[in-house]
Amino acid sequence: MCRLLLIALFVPALAPAWNHVGHKAVAGLAYDLLTPAARSRVDALIARHPDYQRWLTVEAPKEPGARARHAFIQSSYWPDTIKVDLRFYDESRREEPATPTLPGFPDMKRRTNWHYINIAFSADGTPFPPPPPVNALTQINMILGVLEGKITGTSEADPIYLLPWLLHLVGDVHNPMHCTSRWKKDQVDPRTGTPWSDLGGNGVSVVGSFNLHAFWDDALGITDTPGFVNGLVQFLSAKGKEGSTVLEPQTWITEGARFAETVCYNYGSNGTGTRENPVTFSQEYTQRARELARERAALAGRRLAGVLNSRLH
Numbered sequence: 001m002c003r004l005l006l007i008a009l010f011v012p013a014l015a016p017a018w019n020h021v022g023h024k025a026v027a028g029l030a031y032d033l034l035t036p037a038a039r040s041r042v043d044a045l046i047a048r049h050p051d052y053q054r055w056l057t058v059e060a061p062k063e064p065g066a067r068a069r070h071a072f073i074q075s076s077y078w079p080d081t082i083k084v085d086l087r088f089y090d091e092s093r094r095e096e097p098a099t100p101t102l103p104g105f106p107d108m109k110r111r112t113n114w115h116y117i118n119i120a121f122s123a124d125g126t127p128f129p130p131p132p133p134v135n136a137l138t139q140i141n142m143i144l145g146v147l148e149g150k151i152t153g154t155s156e157a158d159p160i161y162l163l164p165w166l167l168h169l170v171g172d173v174h175n176p177m178h179c180t181s182r183w184k185k186d187q188v189d190p191r192t193g194t195p196w197s198d199l200g201g202n203g204v205s206v207v208g209s210f211n212l213h214a215f216w217d218d219a220l221g222i223t224d225t226p227g228f229v230n231g232l233v234q235f236l237s238a239k240g241k242e243g244s245t246v247l248e249p250q251t252w253i254t255e256g257a258r259f260a261e262t263v264c265y266n267y268g269s270n271g272t273g274t275r276e277n278p279v280t281f282s283q284e285y286t287q288r289a290r291e292l293a294r295e296r297a298a299l300a301g302r303r304l305a306g307v308l309n310s311r312l313h
């Protein structure tokens with residue numbers, strides 16, 4: 001396989017994190033739990049976002065309250081949509097020129113490194129580096145600081161721009177595969193031949209799914225219609241009660257990294273995860289994954305409502 005293709009397949013930014021369905025269900029559950037004061041604040045912020053009209057899709061209800069909820073839900077997936085939107089550019093690629101800044105945006109960066117933290121671990125003693133300096137945790141904390149008015153003066157410090165990012169990132173870090181990366185001696189960087197990260201499970205091939213990361217992204221379902229999303233919101237509203245008052249992002253990520261190690265990577269030895277020998281999941285694993293994904297998504301929705309209710313009143 002050509003080296004460039006191999007590298008492209010391993011780039012974690014390509015992985016969307018909970019798919020559309022997961023992000024929208026988290027946002028829908030959170031919206032339904034907002035206080036009237038917080039709801040009117042978020043509605044006003046979302047309506048002033050430069051891409052607001054794009055969120056009023058053909059399915060958007062006409063009734064103003066339902067329409068505002070619809071836009072809020074749609075906005076939660078916006079940070080993933082800009083990864084393929086040509087108005088934006090990938091600032092991590094030196095060869096990619098900046099695109100012109102459009103009205104209402106601080107710039108047109110895709111900020112693909114905001115979506116995960118990937119706290120490394122290794123079961124075979126392979127050395128690994130600390131998380132990157134800019135990651136999902138640093139950015140959630142930054143956004144909360146902006147919403148509280150404690151952080152001002154940077155080009156990004158705009159609650160209108162950052163609110164969809166918050167909805168998205170709280171969802172992302174409740175997907176355990178956004179919290180960790182496994183390092184193994186026999187898993188090597190194709191460029192250098194030295195031990196490497198599996199990039200949040202993107203490097204673990206799985207039968208019936210693109211890879212381990214993608215399997216978890218899709219664990220909440222893949223039917224992206226308002227009817228399905230609202231059904232999922234209703235289903236999730238009975239879950240995620242224990243721990244829902246924990247509003248410290250570091251704790252959410254510590255929990256996620258622990259679940260990744262103990263559940264997500266605990267798939268037995270039916271396959272090694274290479275492209276030649278992909279892993280096959282048992283029915284028990286798949287069932288456990290679905291249950292954990294639903295619990296984490298419900299917690300994400302409740303905690304998102306909690307941080308918004310405590311800051312926007």
Ligand SMILES: [Zn+2]
Nearest residue numbers: 016017115172
């Ligand atoms: Zn994401």
